[in-house]
Amino acid sequence: MCRKRDLGRLDVMYDYDSASESLTRRSLRSRAARDVWRYEELLPVRARFAVRLGEGGTPLIRARRLGEKVGIKNLYLKDETRNPSASFKDRAMAVGIAKAVEMGKKDVATASSGNAAASLAAYSAAAGIRCHAFVPPDAAVGKIAQLLLYGASITRCEQVKEGEDATAQEMLAAVDKHGYYPCPSFGPFNPYQVEGPKTMAYELYEQDEWGGVDAILVPTGSGCLLTGIWKGLRDFKELGLIRSYPRIIAVQPSGNQALVKAIQEGVGMDRLVPEAYPESVAGGLLDPYPWDGDAAMEGVKTTGGTGVTVGDGEILRGVKELAAQEGIFAEPSGAAGLAGLEKLRSEGKVDNGERVVVLVTGSGLKEPDRAIEMTKGHGSKGGKKRQAPPR
Ligand SMILES: Cc1ncc(COP(=O)(O)O)c(C=O)c1O
Secondary structure (H helix, E strand, O other): OOOOOOOOOOOOOOOHHHHHHHOOHHHHHOOOOOOHHHHHHHOOOOHHHOOOOOOOOOOEEEOHHHHHHHOOOEEEEEEHHHOOOOEOHHHHHHHHHHHHHHOOOOEEEEEOOOHHHHHHHHHHHHHOOEEEEEEOOOOOHHHHHHHHHHOOEEEEOOOOEOOEOHHHHHHHHHHHHHOOEEOOOOOOOOOOHHHOOHHHHHHHHHHOOOOOOOEEEEEOOOOHHHHHHHHHHHHHHHOOOOOOOOEEEEEEEOOOOHHHHHHHHOOOHHHOOOOOOOOOOOHHHOOOOOOOHHHHHHHHHHOOOEEEEEOHHHHHHHHHHHHHHHOOOEOHHHHHHHHHHHHHHHOOOOOOOOEEEEEEOEEHHHOHHHHHHHOOOOOOHHHOOOOOOOO
């Protein structure tokens, strides 16, 4: 953790000259690893410390039906629901736990709305490390079930109040008191995990056979994922593997839009106002303060991107469309990117001819109650209740 404890972020630097000798478009073709460790030269810890559960290597799916509906000819979905614990956080936590193993840590702690905690718990279990998770009172049932079964110790904290996130505060107190290794997905408390999600950007380019992507839509809470995408693009440009950047587009719910608002108003982190009482169906996007906002803003700005907010109705429509048009079951946070695209498309801010990638970041199986609620009245024929068989 940064010794000044001023929420400054540390950034991992790489020797690009040396990495470019081994990491080329050609050498990538002959690499067997399909997980995040495929890009070992650009990770802060060696693969031999990793607990490998199959993190990363997710499919990039051409979404023809959805593309037609949205009016984007070349629409692609990066399906991160396929990760081992069913969200993109596995990329971050695989790196976080590998670092903890390298450093000989026995206890790790996280503050999370649920996905990062579930992921850390999975990797901790496999590494034989104790996991301490600080989560909000309304964390989704599937995420709590994962934490319980992976054997994490769970502390349910208070809801965000006046912009203060109790999960982060309690995690930091436990780190101070017990010496746990802080391993949340966002940056200021640990610089390594953000190096995991950046592999998603590498994969997009490889999977698209290096064809130009024009825009990437990123569901955003703490800004760690967006920062990772930005870092991944920068890495590949430094290595000469890509020539230009796609526009990075941050998508936040309208009930928690501090980062997007700052992007739209062109102000820096010093003038960003955290949301006092964040609220949305997208539980993964409710960090009142975007911990990685500075790097995220840099990524959006440098790539000519933008920010967009979406309402709960738009997000839930995105969940339905992903399932009904493309067979992908996403949780609301995971579908926010699609909702953002539909909004920008309707405003004419994305063109039909652009190649667009939407990141689908977490699985709907985490919140089955929500899916059932959303589809009430659908699917059951005649609306009759099932009767008990005659005795
Ligand atoms: C499914 C899902 N998507 C997106 C995000 C946002 O990621 P970040 O906090 O890195 O911005 C989260 C965060 O928890 C999430 O769970």
